[in-house]
Structures are given as C-alpha cells and as structure tokens.
Amino acid sequence: xxxxxxxxxxxxxxxxxxxxxxxxxxxxxxxxxxxxxxxxxxxxxxxxxxxxxxxxxxxxxxxxxxxxxxxxxxxxxxxxxxxxxxxxxxxxxxxxxxxxxxxxxxxxxxxxxxxxxxxxxxxxxxxxxxxxxxxxxxxxxxxxxxxxxxxxxxxxxxxxxxxxxxxxxxxxxxxxxxxxxxxxxxxxxxxxxxxxxxxxxxxxxxxxxxxxxxxxxxxxxxxxxxxxxxxxxxxxxxxxxxxxxxxxxxxxxxxxxxxxxxxxxxxxxxxxxxxxxxxxxxxxxxxxxxxxxxxxxxxxxxxxxxxxxxxxxxxxxxxxxxxxxxxxxxxxxxxxxxxxxxxxxxxxxxxxxxxxxxxxxxxxxxxxxxxxxxxxxxxxxxxxxxxxxxxxxxxxxxxxxxxxxxxxxxxxxxxxxxxxxxxxxxxxxxxxxxxxxxxxxxxxxxxxxxxxxxxxxxxxxxxxxxxxxxxxxxxxxxxxxxxxxxxxxxxxxxxxxxxxxxxxxxxxxxxxxxxxxxxxxxxxxxxxxxxxxxxxxxxxxxxxxxxxxxxxxxxxxxxxxxxxxxxxxxxxxxxxxxxxxxxxxxxxxxxxxxxxxxxxxxxxxxxxxxxxxxxxxxxxxxxxxxxxxxxxxxxxxxxxxxxxxxxxxxxxxxxxxxxxxxxxxxxxxxxx
Ligand code: AHR
Numbered sequence: 001x002x003x004x005x006x007x008x009x010x011x012x013x014x015x016x017x018x019x020x021x022x023x024x025x026x027x028x029x030x031x032x033x034x035x036x037x038x039x040x041x042x043x044x045x046x047x048x049x050x051x052x053x054x055x056x057x058x059x060x061x062x063x064x065x066x067x068x069x070x071x072x073x074x075x076x077x078x079x080x081x082x083x084x085x086x087x088x089x090x091x092x093x094x095x096x097x098x099x100x101x102x103x104x105x106x107x108x109x110x111x112x113x114x115x116x117x118x119x120x121x122x123x124x125x126x127x128x129x130x131x132x133x134x135x136x137x138x139x140x141x142x143x144x145x146x147x148x149x150x151x152x153x154x155x156x157x158x159x160x161x162x163x164x165x166x167x168x169x170x171x172x173x174x175x176x177x178x179x180x181x182x183x184x185x186x187x188x189x190x191x192x193x194x195x196x197x198x199x200x201x202x203x204x205x206x207x208x209x210x211x212x213x214x215x216x217x218x219x220x221x222x223x224x225x226x227x228x229x230x231x232x233x234x235x236x237x238x239x240x241x242x243x244x245x246x247x248x249x250x251x252x253x254x255x256x257x258x259x260x261x262x263x264x265x266x267x268x269x270x271x272x273x274x275x276x277x278x279x280x281x282x283x284x285x286x287x288x289x290x291x292x293x294x295x296x297x298x299x300x301x302x303x304x305x306x307x308x309x310x311x312x313x314x315x316x317x318x319x320x321x322x323x324x325x326x327x328x329x330x331x332x333x334x335x336x337x338x339x340x341x342x343x344x345x346x347x348x349x350x351x352x353x354x355x356x357x358x359x360x361x362x363x364x365x366x367x368x369x370x371x372x373x374x375x376x377x378x379x380x381x382x383x384x385x386x387x388x389x390x391x392x393x394x395x396x397x398x399x400x401x402x403x404x405x406x407x408x409x410x411x412x413x414x415x416x417x418x419x420x421x422x423x424x425x426x427x428x429x430x431x432x433x434x435x436x437x438x439x440x441x442x443x444x445x446x447x448x449x450x451x452x453x454x455x456x457x458x459x460x461x462x463x464x465x466x467x468x469x470x471x472x473x474x475x476x477x478x479x480x481x482x483x484x485x486x487x488x489x490x491x492x493x494x495x496x497x498x499x500x501x502x503x504x505x506x507x508x509x510x511x512x513x514x515x516x517x518x519x520x521x522x523x524x525x526x527x528x529x530x531x532x533x534x535x536x537x538x539x540x541x542x543x544x545x546x547x548x549x550x551x552x553x554x555x556x557x558x559x560x561x562x563x564x565x566x567x568x569x570x571x572x573x574x575x576x577x578x579x580x581x582x583x584x585x586x587x588x589x590x591x592x593x594x595x596x597x598x599x600x601x602x603x604x605x606x607x608x609x610x611x612x613x614x615x616x617x618x619x620x621x622x623x624x625x626x627x628x629x630x631x632x633x634x635x636x637x638x639x640x641x642x643x644x645x646x647x648x649x650x651x652x653x654x655x656x657x658x659x660x661x662x663x664x665x666x667x668x669x670x671x672x
Pocket of ligand 1: 521
C-alpha cells in the first residue's frame with residue numbers, strides 16, 4: 001500500500017517535470033529522502049599498500065641508501081667501491097651481520113671509499129636538511145678516524161662533483177652510532193652518496209655498518225619515517241582502512257620468502273632483509289636490486305594507519321606459498337600439522353598491536369615508542385588463495401584467533417578471480433566458515449566496470465561481508481595505464497559499491513604506488529620519482545568518494561531501478577549519501593556517454609523539518625580526451641573542478657546537464 005502510494009507520488013512528480021524537457025524527464029533520478037538509510041562504514045574507502053613498484057624501499061620509506069647494511073646477495077649491490085674496502089660478517093647486529101672495512105689502499109695518493117647509487121639515484125632538495133647516520137668503529141692502530149660523506153652529481157661540468165659534504169669523527173674501537181645533518185644547496189634528482197676514509201696510512205682503518213641518509217623532514221617528523229610528499233598524498237585520500245603489507249608478498253614464492261612481520265619490528269638495524277618477489281616475478285621488468293629492508297615494517301604501518309585515521313588491516317601468511325608459482329605436488333606449503341608457527345604469528349601480531357606493555361609483544365611495541373595499543377580490529381589470513389588447501393588452513397587460524405580474540409574480524413579470500421568455479425567454491429567455503437569479510441580482487445577490462453555496477457545489488461545481505469580489496473580498470477588493446485577513461489569507469493562502478501553499503505564494508509584500489517623508473521605493474525594510483533608525486537585520475541575518483549562518503553546511503557532510482565548504466569539508463573550511473581554531521585545530501589553521477597545528459601535529481605519524502613538550500617555545489621572530473629593522463633611533468637592536467645549553482649534547486653528538484661564522459665559530485669545542504 002505504502003509502496004503504491006509512493007509510486008503514484010513519483011509518477012506525479014515525474015509528470016510535473018515535463019517543463020524540464022524530455023531529456024531531464026528521461027533521466028529522472030528519484031531520491032527517497034524519507035528512508036533511514038544504510039550506514040556508511042568508517043572503513044570506506046581504503047588503501048591497499050604493497051611493496052611493489054618500489055612502493056616501500058625507494059618510495060614511501062624515506063631512506064635514500066640502497067643496501068645500507070650490505071645484506072643483499074651481492075653485498076656491494078648498489079655500491080661502488082674504491083681502494084681497500086672489504087666485507088666482513090661479524091658485525092654488531094646478529095640478523096644483519098655484514099659490514100664494510102675501509103683500510104689503507106696501498107699508497108697515500110690512492111683513495112679508499114664507497115659510493116651508493118640510491119634508488120634510481122638519490123633525490124635531494126635545495127635548502128632541505130638530510131641526516132646521515134652510520135654505525136662505526138675504528139679498526140686500525142689509531143683510536144680516532146675521520147670519514148667524510150658527500151652528495152655528488154657525477155655527470156657535471158662543475159669543478160667539484162660534490163655539492164654538499166659533512167665529516168664524522170669515529171672516536172672509539174667499539175661500535176657506536178654517529179650522525180650528522182647537512183643541508184643541500186641544490187635540488188638534484190640523481191645524486192650519489194660518497195664516503196671516504198679521510199687520512200690514509202697503513203695503520204689506519206674504520207668499519208662501517210648500516211649507512212643511512214634520511215630527510216630530516218619526514219611525515220610527522222619520525223626519524224625512521226616516511227617520505228612526506230607521498231605520505232601526504234595518501235593522507236589526503238582520507239582512507240578508512242589501510243591494508244598492508246600486500247598482496248603477493250604476504251605469501252612468498254617459497255614459504256621462506258613470505259613476509260614475516262616479526263622480522264619487521266624492533267631496532268631497524270637488526271631487521272633482516274628479504275628479497276622482494278617483484279624483483280623477478282615479471283622477468284620482462286626485472287629489478288635484481290629490489291629487496292625489502294623492512295625499515296618500513298609493521299610498527300611503522302600501524303603508526304601510519306593511526307596518523308592518517310585509517311583502520312589498520314594487516315594480512316598474514318596462511319601457510320600457503322604463492323599458489324600461482326607452486327605446484328602443490330612439489331609440497332611447497334606448510335602441511336596442517338606444520339601450521340602452529342603461522343598461527344602463533346597471527347596471535348602474536350594481535351598481541352603486538354593490542355596487548356598491554358606487560359605482554360611479550362606489547363612490550364616490544366611499547367619499547368618502539370607506542371605504549372598505547374593500536375586497537376587492531378581486522379586481520380586478513382592469506383592473500384589470493386584457492387582450492388581446498390585454503391579453507392582447511394583458514395579454519396585452524398579462525399579457531400585459534402576466535403578462542404583468544406573473539407572481537408577480531410577475520411578476512412578470508414575469494415581467490416584471484418572475480419567469478420568462476422574457484423570463486424564460487426571459495427565464497428561457499430567462506431560462508432560455511434563464517435568469516436567476517438571476504439576479500440575480492442578484480443583487475444578487469446573496461447566492459448567489466450561498465451557492466452557490473454550492479455554486482456553487489458543481488459549479494460546476500462546475511463553472512464560474510466565484502467572487502468573489495470584489490471581492483472582497478474585495466475584497459476584492453478594497449479590501454480593498460482592510468483588514463484581518464486579507466487578512472488571514469490571506476491567511478492561509475494563505485495556507485496555500486498556505495499549503494500551496497502550493507503554488503504561492501506571496505507574497498508581499495510590497487511596497487512597504490514609506483515616509481516616511474518621501477519614499476520612492475522600498472523596502472524597504479526599514485527606515481528612518483530625521486531622528487532615529485534603525481535596523482536592519477538583514479539586517485540581523484542577515490543578521493544571524491546572518500547571525502548564525500550556521507551553517513552547513510554539512501555535509495556536513488558531511475559525508472560524504479562538503481563542507476564547502474566542498464567538498458568534505458570542512458571549510460572548513467574548514480575548513488576546518493578546523506579551526511580548527517582554536515583547536513584548534506586551528496587549525489588554522485590557518472591555519465592559514460594559521449595553526449596551530455598540533462599538529468600533531474602528529485603528529492604521525495606524529505607523529512608518535514610528539513611529545508612534544502614537552493615545552491616548546489618558541483619565538483620566534476622572530466623577530460624575531453626579519454627586517453628589523457630596526468631604525468632609527473634603535468635600532474636594537474638585532469639583534476640576535479642568545483643562550481644556553485646546559485647539557484648540550482650527548485651521545489652526539491654535539481655535539474656542540470658552533466659557533460660559527456662564526466663563524473664560529477666553534487667552537494668546539497670539542508671537546514672533543520
Ligand atoms: O596488486 C598486485 C598484485 O595483484 C597483488 O600482489 C596480488 O594480490 C594481486 O595478484
């Protein structure tokens with residue numbers, strides 16, 4: 001009865017719209033403002049972080065020295081050496097035992113020293129301070145030694161390659177940490193760091209370990225901190241959740257090479273490195289010098305989550321080595337009776353994040369500088385897993401975690417594919433196990449994003465919820481890069497994520513970061529070089545959603561159906577949220593057509609106490625060229641623009657024209 005009255009009301013409203021012309025009437029979007037609405041989760045929209053494309057070492061992690069502890073397979077990878085430099089392996093850090101000995105080169109006119117190439121060079125900026133640090137001891141007859149360090153530009157016509165230098169007196173035969181801060185007089189993207197033993201005589205020498213160079217100015221000023229410009233770009237996305245440390249690196253090509261979070265905490269000098277699987281996984285983009293220093297480790301991930309206001313979401317190995325790379329017949333995985341240490345890692349991780357300072361792992365967190373718990377709520381177990389091997393392992397984790405930490409929400413996997421037999425079987429298994437959320441991944445072609453904005457409309461409302469943990473539009477026919485059309489399609493598809501706020505509780509575009517000289521996978525949301533950051537069109541789509549996520553989703557329909565680009569919907573996609581804190585209705589509309597569309601947005605059943613203001617704020621993302629992209633040289637080619645339509649709203653209706661190939665966010669405020 002109420003429904004039929006409501007429908008009659010809509011009919012009346014739509015008939016009264018003929019004044020706006022056929023197009024507006026054809027594209028009449030009706031918002032039922034009388035509904036309570038579905039709560040929007042705080043965890044929408046999120047970030048997926050993985051050390052791929054030099055996202056951590058060489059990227060977000062601000063360290064500028066590569067192979068700082070001489071622990072790569074080739075201890076001198078990333079270094080040039082001159083004179084008498086040898087590698088020793090009885091250093092002060094048991095899990096990183098290598099260091100270098102600098103000694104007399106055989107003649108006082110020779111030199112002894114070494115030079116680090118950084119990550120595709122070392123980027124420094126004019127007027128900015130950099131902290132050089134090193135663990136050192138004298139190894140010769142003398143108690144004191146002098147070393148110099150220099151920032152150099154090797155390809156210069158200047159008299160001196162060094163443009164900045166500092167000195168450190170090593171004054172003990174015992175290992176000690178030394179530091180010196182220098183200020184760069186120039187901006188240089190590809191400097192090198194040279195270190196010399198200053199005074200040369202046969203009885204002199206010095207040992208150096210963990211040679212490091214950091215900008216003093218990091219995100220929030222942490223010493224072992226993050227590159228400020230990249231971190232700020234991520235913070236400006238206002239993420240609701242931060243998933244780390246991957247991706248495939250969680251699993252490992254072999255179990256030995258999986259990400260082991262315990263190796264990533266404690267003093268940074270003693271965190272053992274791991275070869276990064278993105279070093280070799282795509283031999284067509286080979287990066288033999290790609291290792292994980294774990295300088296950006298779990299403590300730093302938790303801290304960053306806290307500082308950007310995102311829920312931390314660690315993912316841990318479930319005892320399965322990467323299933324893409326391993327034939328189960330070769331027995332690469334942990335068997336069920338070998339799972340204990342993996343499960344213990346999960347339990348200890350929760351204690352590390354949430355335990356008080358009196359617990360074993362809580363104490364380590366407190367000693368690292370965070371006595372308060374990190375308030376971990378979510379844990380992913382396994383990344384892209386499949387076959388019966390996964391549920392039979394996951395259940396072991398679930399029982400142990402729920403026994404000890406019943407409040408932790410567990411995220412299971414639906415495998416690497418967006419549909420199909422494995423996907424269906426995994427979802428069935430996840431329902432049976434009653435996980436809290438299921439991680440879905442879809443790196444998909446244009447047509448998937450165009451046709452699936454209703455993907456979640458029919459999902460069961462009971463049982464596990466969805467974490468759309470990795471997705472991105474991958475253009476076909478050579479368009480697999482960050483161009484505008486891909487972002488527009490993502491925007492259209494995301495109306496369906498927003499509409500289904502009771503099913504999709506988290507969503508994160510992937511991958512997040514890429515160094516322009518070191519990428520293995522694209523598209524990616526944010527690109528950078530040693531000095532600059534570039535936000536892609538996909539970044540702006542994510543930001544427009546995250547900064548306008550509202551508090552409740554309301555029904556919005558066209559011809560009685562959700563607006564999901566279906567037949568008769570003129571390639572339009574739309575969703576609406578209300579923000580009760582800001583007194584706003586926020587309507588998102590994507591027009592995939594090459595023609596502009598007149599649309600009418602009509603508010604029905606508006607609570608009597610609410611009065612909508614006539615002015616409408618309109619933010620659009622558009623490019624005349626679907627293949628256009630932002631670049632490091634021109635990072636602002638395609639950015640959102642905002643305008644205000646003074647008397648946009650009349651009689652609770654807003655009629656406007658959305659341009660071709662445009663994503664628009666309309667904000668209407670109300671008083672009550
Ligand atoms: O995001 C890149 C990779 O894609 C992730 O590591 C993995 O989970 C997926 O296959």
